[in-house]
Amino acid sequence: MIERIGLSLLHRFDPEFAHGLSIRALNMGLAPAPGPVTSPRLKTTLAGLSLSNPVGLAAGFDKNAQAIAPLSRAGFGFLEVGAATPRPQPGNPKPRLFRLREDRAVINRFGFNNQGMEAIATRLARRTAGIPVGLNLGANKDSADRAADFATVLAHCGPHVDFATVNVSSPNTEKLRDLQGPAALSALLNGVMETRATLPDPIPIFLKIAPDLSDADLADIAAVARDTGIDGIIATNTTLSRDGLQSAHKGEAGGLSGAPLFNRSTLVLAKLSQLTGGQIPLIGVGGVASAADAYAKIRAGAQAVQLYSALVYSGLSLVGEIARGLDDLLARDGFATVADAVGSGRDDMLQAAARSTEG
Numbered sequence: 001m002i003e004r005i006g007l008s009l010l011h012r013f014d015p016e017f018a019h020g021l022s023i024r025a026l027n028m029g030l031a032p033a034p035g036p037v038t039s040p041r042l043k044t045t046l047a048g049l050s051l052s053n054p055v056g057l058a059a060g061f062d063k064n065a066q067a068i069a070p071l072s073r074a075g076f077g078f079l080e081v082g083a084a085t086p087r088p089q090p091g092n093p094k095p096r097l098f099r100l101r102e103d104r105a106v107i108n109r110f111g112f113n114n115q116g117m118e119a120i121a122t123r124l125a126r127r128t129a130g131i132p133v134g135l136n137l138g139a140n141k142d143s144a145d146r147a148a149d150f151a152t153v154l155a156h157c158g159p160h161v162d163f164a165t166v167n168v169s170s171p172n173t174e175k176l177r178d179l180q181g182p183a184a185l186s187a188l189l190n191g192v193m194e195t196r197a198t199l200p201d202p203i204p205i206f207l208k209i210a211p212d213l214s215d216a217d218l219a220d221i222a223a224v225a226r227d228t229g230i231d232g233i234i235a236t237n238t239t240l241s242r243d244g245l246q247s248a249h250k251g252e253a254g255g256l257s258g259a260p261l262f263n264r265s266t267l268v269l270a271k272l273s274q275l276t277g278g279q280i281p282l283i284g285v286g287g288v289a290s291a292a293d294a295y296a297k298i299r300a301g302a303q304a305v306q307l308y309s310a311l312v313y314s315g316l317s318l319v320g321e322i323a324r325g326l327d328d329l330l331a332r333d334g335f336a337t338v339a340d341a342v343g344s345g346r347d348d349m350l351q352a353a354a355r356s357t358e359g
Helices: 002-010 015-027 068-072 117-126 146-160 176-180 182-196 215-228 259-276 291-300 309-314 317-332 346-358
Strands: 044-046 049-051 055-057 078-084 097-100 105-108 133-137 163-167 205-209 232-235 255-258 282-285 304-307
Touching: 002 015, 015 068, 015 097, 055 317, 068 078, 078 117, 078 163, 105 259, 105 309, 117 133, 117 146, 133 146, 146 163, 146 182, 163 182, 176 182, 182 205, 182 215, 205 215, 215 259, 232 259, 255 259, 255 309, 259 282, 259 291, 259 346, 282 291, 291 304, 291 317, 291 346, 304 309, 304 317, 309 317
Parallel strands: 055 078, 055 304, 078 133, 133 163, 163 205, 205 232, 232 282, 282 304
Antiparallel strands: 044 049, 097 105, 105 255
């Protein structure tokens, strides 16, 4: 009840201002903190990282690594903070964050606003041991060499995190998504992997991709992922699609996240799982708002999932609800572990999608 009242109050404010208040509330201890939500069935491994459960926080919620301690107690199995760029940057002009209540969705066009890698690395270095924490790597908007920016941030912050994500899929930095092409992506990732090799403890490197990719694009990305040796793919970032939206804010520019993204991102996930033969760990993101959503992502091929937008409408208590509900769903279907369920529904999903297209 307290959480519902708090959310109702926050929704009276401008979305970005309300988000800032939520970070303050976390650091004041005014949010659910159940601690680890786990069981033998929920414990899993992602690219060598031991997770108490497969439910993670997506990048963008804690851009500047300001609330790692309270978020680590909120029931997540892992966290991703950032994105961080080499130099601080203000991002795009405000307003740049919009709630689409009728659609249970969010549109943002932040443009990698953050305090820069120096400030973020300082906070990451101070964190205490706990659940795995990763950093989303970004590039400055005015950079002369955006590909090099990712390696620069990794070199500076890599010693203080458990994994890092190359984010070339944000729609809010002009021409950033051009780096998803095979030649540019291969060069970028090779540079990042070379930098990873210089870290005191090399960490897993993930690639975050857009949902607005063709089958040929996905095949190229799968091939580049195999060739460069990255440790996983996060599918997906926000979409530029506006299909079926009801909210008055549906025409706002930026990336759409939340419930309307679920089907699109889950289908991309299933296709990637098939393309990679299940050999590259996948993290499913996009529209996760329930245990059933998380379970569907896992059955489509994800080893773990992430969420963010659903927290805007349901609050942090949703994290524990999803983890516990996922445990129940795995038990119902006779899976002893998360790993046993990964990809178990992929082929059925792809066949259903093919029939829908033919129809």
